[in-house]
Amino acid sequence: MRTNVRASACRLLVGLSAMLVAIPAVLAADDDPLPSWNDGANKQAIIAFVRATTSEGSPQFVPPAQRIATLDNDGTLWVEQPLYTQVVFAAQRVKALADRHPEWRTTQPFQALLEKGEAALADFSIEDFAKVVAETHNGLTVEEFHAEVRAWLETARHPRYKRPYTELIYQPMLELMRYLRASGYRTYIVTGGGQEFVRAFAEKVYGVPPEHVVGSAAGTRFEYAKDGRPELVKLPKTLLIDDGPGKPEGINLMIGRRPVAAFGNSTGDRQMLEWTAAGKGARLMMLVHHDDGEREYDYGPNSKVGPFPESLMDEARRNGWHVISMKRDWRRIFMFEQ
C-alpha cells in the first residue's frame, strides 16, 4: 500500500519515537484520537510524535509552554480548489464596489477581474491577491469586516460541492488539531490568506481563537467614530505577506517561538517546515498531498493554486517530512460523507 519513499520518510521520525514509547499496533476504537485516518505510517507517526513529546520522562519530552503546532489553512485544513475561498469573496466585492472605484477599470489586477470575471483569478499572484484584498477591505472597521465575511460564508456555495465553504473542512485535520490541543499543544493557523478573513470563522469552525491566527495582514488605523467611540479601520497597506518565507517571518512576529510541528500542502509552506525542522529535539513536519480526484482534487506540481512541485517532494523525502496521501491516508475527508 505504502510507497518506499513515503515509508522511508516516515521511518526517520517514527523510528526513534516508537522505540521510546510503545504504540499498540491497533488502537481500540474508543481510544483512537484519529478515527478518520486509515492505519498506516502517517497516523502512527502523529501518535508516536505526540506521545514522545508529551510523556513525562520521555527523552523527547517538550514542556507545555513550547508545544506550538502551526498549520496552513488553504489546502491543508480546507479545500482550496478551484480557487482560494477568500479570492472568490474578494472578487465578488470588487464587482460590488466597482462603481465607487472608476480607477479600477484601468488598474491591474482589478481591470482583469472586471473584464474577465473570476476566470482572471487563476492568473493572480499572491501580491495581486493581497492588493485586491487590501483595496476591497479598505475603510471597513475590523468588526464590520468580520460581519461581512460571516454573512458571505452563510450564503456562498462551493461550485462543485454546492455546500458552504465552512463544510469543506478536512475531518482528519480537525481530529489532528483536537488531538494536539488535548495533548497540550496550541494549534496556530499560519495562512497566506488574510488574517482577519480567517479570524472571522476560525474559532467556530476549527476551535482556533483569533490570537492563534497568523496570516497576511493589512494595517489598521485607530480613529474616533462620529459618536466618539474609538474604532479600528482597515487600511490598504500590507504589513505582512504570510506566504513562503513570510511564514517563518510571521511566526516570529506573532508567536516568537519556533514551532515543534508544522503542517502544509504546497510550496508556500516550504520555509515554515524548514524553520520548524531546524529546531532542536523532536519535530513533526507533514504535507498534505492532493491525490484524490474522486473525493476531492488531484493536483500537484503544475497547479496554479497550491502547487506541490517535485522539488518539494524531494525535500520531504530527503528530510523525513511526512507526505499525507489524501487517497490512502484519509478514510473520510469531509464530515458530510457517510
Added chain:
Amino acid sequence: MRTNVRASACRLLVGLSAMLVAIPAVLAADDDPLPSWNDGANKQAIIAFVRATTSEGSPQFVPPAQRIATLDNDGTLWVEQPLYTQVVFAAQRVKALADRHPEWRTTQPFQALLEKGEAALADFSIEDFAKVVAETHNGLTVEEFHAEVRAWLETARHPRYKRPYTELIYQPMLELMRYLRASGYRTYIVTGGGQEFVRAFAEKVYGVPPEHVVGSAAGTRFEYAKDGRPELVKLPKTLLIDDGPGKPEGINLMIGRRPVAAFGNSTGDRQMLEWTAAGKGARLMMLVHHDDGEREYDYGPNSKVGPFPESLMDEARRNGWHVISMKRDWRRIFMFEQ
C-alpha cells in the same frame, strides 16, 4: 488619604462590582493576592474586578477565552527614568558600531547621539528611537539579538539604583500580573519598546512568554546561513510603532481581541485604555502615576519620558479609570526593599 478625584473615579467601577460580589474589608494576610499594595480603593477595585469577572454566575462574568489583560512595560512594569532602558542599550550599540557606519556622522538622530552622547537621548522622539533600534539591530539573527540583550542586561546597571534593570520591576505590578493569571487572565505586555527586546527577558522576569509580548516591531528576512540552516535576520524596516494609536492597532494585529483590562502610565497608553474601555461588560483601566520622588521618581505632565499630561488625568477622571499613586498605593515598590 484619598483625593476626591481618585475616589470618584474608583467608585464607578467598584461600586457595582462590590454590590455583586462581597469583598471582605480586610483580607487575611495569607489570602492577600496583592501584599505589596496598601489597602485602599485601587486595591479593592482590582480584587472586585477579578471576582466579578471570574465568579460563575456573576452578571459580569467573562469567559476564560476572553480574559485578556494588556500592560504597558516602561513606567508601568519597570522604571523608565531617567531614560528608557532600551534607549540606553541602543545608544551603547550606536557607539560600538559607529566605525562601521560612517554615514551616521551626518545622519540624525545618530549624529546627535555620537556628538552629545546620552544627553541627546532626552530629545528623541519615538520615531528617532525606532530608527536607532532598527539600524543598530540590523543584520543580527533574532537569536543573536536576544543573546546580546541578555548579555547586556547581565552587566548594565541603572545610574541611580546601581542595580540591574531587571531588578527595577514594580513588585505590586508583578503581584497584579500573577493574580490575573491565577484568575484565568492572559497578561499581554503591550509596549512602545521593541518587541524582541522585551521578549528577551519577559518570560524570566515577568513570567510573560514571547507570544504574549506585543511591541514595536521590525521586519525580519528568512535566509539560509552558509551551512544551509534557515535563519531570521532582523531588518531596518519598521512594521509597527506600538505606541499611542499603535497600541490598539498592535493589539488587533497580534491578539485580535479587545482587552478586558488595561494598565499604563502615560500618554502613550491613552488609546489602549480607550479601546479597552469601549468594549461591553466589565472593564478595568488603570494608570500608574509616578508621584514618589523618594522611592522612585516624581514626574508628570512635562516629563519627556512617560509624560502624564493633565488631559490624561481629566480623561481618567471623567471615565472612571483608576489612577494608582505609587506613593500611597504601593507599600513596597521593589523586591529589594526591606
